[in-house]
Amino acid sequence: QVQLVESGGGVVQPGGSLRLSCAASGFTFSKYGIHWVRQAPGKGLEWVSFIQYDGSNKDYADSVKGRFTISRDNSKNTLYLQMNSLRAEDTAVYYCAKDASSYGTGLYYMDVWGKGTTVTVSS
Amino acid sequence: EVVLTQSPATLSLSPGERATLSCRASQSVSSYLAWYLQKPGQAPRLLIYDASNRATGIPARFSGSGSGTDFTLTISSLEPEDFAVYYCQQRSNWPLTFGGGTKVEIK
Numbered sequence: 001q002v003q004l005v006e007s008g009g010g011v012v013q014p015g016g017s018l019r020l021s022c023a024a025s026g027f028t029f030s031k032y033g034i035h036w037v038r039q040a041p042g043k044g045l046e047w048v049s050f051i052q053y054d055g056s057n058k059d060y061a062d063s064v065k066g067r068f069t070i071s072r073d074n075s076k077n078t079l080y081l082q083m084n085s086l087r088a089e090d091t092a093v094y095y096c097a098k099d100a101s102s103y104g105t106g107l108y109y110m111d112v113w114g115k116g117t118t119v120t121v122s123s
Numbered sequence: 124e125v126v127l128t129q130s131p132a133t134l135s136l137s138p139g140e141r142a143t144l145s146c147r148a149s150q151s152v153s154s155y156l157a158w159y160l161q162k163p164g165q166a167p168r169l170l171i172y173d174a175s176n177r178a179t180g181i182p183a184r185f186s187g188s189g190s191g192t193d194f195t196l197t198i199s200s201l202e203p204e205d206f207a208v209y210y211c212q213q214r215s216n217w218p219l220t221f222g223g224g225t226k227v228e229i230k
Contacts, residue, residue: 035219037167045159045167045210047219061218062124095166100178108214109157111178113166 002026002112004096009117016086020117022079022096027112030054030074033099035110036081038092038119048094049081052104064090086121093118125149125213127222135230142198144225146211151191155215158187158196161224162207170209171196201227 008020022034036048049060049070058070069082079096094117097110126149136142146156154174159167169178171187174194184199198205206229211222 044224045161045212045221047212047221050219059217097166100169100172107172108219109169109172109212110159110167111169113168115166 002098004098004112004114006094006096006114006117009094009119011120011122012086013123014087014121016121017082017084018086018119020081020083020094020096020119022081022114024077024079024098027098028102029072029077031102033101033104033108034072034079035097035099036070036079037095037097037110037113038090039095039116040089040092043092046092050099050108051079053102054104057104083119086119088121091119091121124218125152125216125220127211127213127220129209129211129222129225131225132223133226133228135228136201137230138201138203140201142196142201142205142227144196144198144209144227146189146194146196146222148192148194148213150216152213152215154190155213156187156189156194157212157214158185159210159212160205160207161210162204167210198227 005023051070067085098112100109100111101107128147130145158171161167175187208224
């Protein structure tokens with residue numbers, strides 16, 4: 001079935017780096033844009049980043065711009081989020097989520113979500 | 124950025140009752156609004172997109188309405204599995220933004 005599985009979370013010190021991965025299966029990964037969305041403990045959802053189906057277009061929330069980089073490897077059906085200069089406020093569960101539309105037709109809603117991976121930024 | 128304000132923060136209802144949740148945008152988002160449900164310890168699930176279209180597999184008791192700045196999610200008769208947190212999300216303007224959520228709890 002359609003599935004997204006995040007990995008790479010953990011505990012990191014402020015200023016440190018982490019790379020998250022999201023492995024996709026059950027659908028044609030290369031046809032769909034993918035989002036990262038995070039949720040701080042006990043808080044609501046915050047959209048983080050989006051990458052177009054072919055990697056040609058990327059966008060970021062202001063809170064992570066210049067520190068996080070989204071990328072994808074369609075040959076490996078995998079999405080990445082490189083997180084640098086981490087701050088305490090980046091502590092959250094990070095979800096990858098498939099966009100509801102294919103080939104950049106631009107629905108920008110998330111119709112399939114992974115279970116999330118937890119990132120804790122603490123000294 | 125478009126700010127989405129959801130109300131009420133908490134809704135206390137009994138199974139079988141009707142639930143009405145509100146999402147108000149700080150500027151017009153046309154009909155480009157979605158609703159998600161999130162149960163404790165789980166990922167969100169898409170319920171409604173473009174204000175009024177049910178996502179695949181979503182029961183007919185869920186309906187969405189509205190356009191511009193005011194939107195409503197209605198659950199016609201609450202089932203036990205519907206008690207959860209609901210979020211709205213707009214895609215009219217970047218960055219994409221979510222509302223703060225409405226918790227529907229058992230009365």
